[in-house]
Amino acid sequence: MTRADRDDPIQAWKEHQKTLEQKLKVLNEKKYRKLHYRAPGTDLTIAFDEAYQWAGGAGKNSAGDSFFPNIPTEEVFTLPLKTGVNGTVTTPSH
Numbered sequence: 001m002t003r004a005d006r007d008d009p010i011q012a013w014k015e016h017q018k019t020l021e022q023k024l025k026v027l028n029e030k031k032y033r034k035l036h037y038r039a040p041g042t043d044l045t046i047a048f049d050e051a052y053q054w055a056g057g058a059g060k061n062s063a064g065d066s067f068f069p070n071i072p073t074e075e076v077f078t079l080p081l082k083t084g085v086n087g088t089v090t091t092p093s094h
Helices: 009-030
Strands: 034-039 042-047 085-088
Touching: none
Parallel strands: none
Antiparallel strands: 034 042, 042 085
């Protein structure tokens, strides 16, 4: 999770950031208006504002230095419209 087991953890984090940046680029270029998830017991729609952006990975501090605010960081994320999440999600009971 922390990449401390790698021969060069710093380089491993740089490579991971490049992967996240590629995913962000693709998602931001797609300009999805909504996502619709369907599965047994699930029918969920998530709508986005026209100006939304996907984010994730490293950030920059006030001095402009790059850092990872969350370790591990494996996700990219965005914010749905306030009224844009509608539907049902269920999980199987055991």
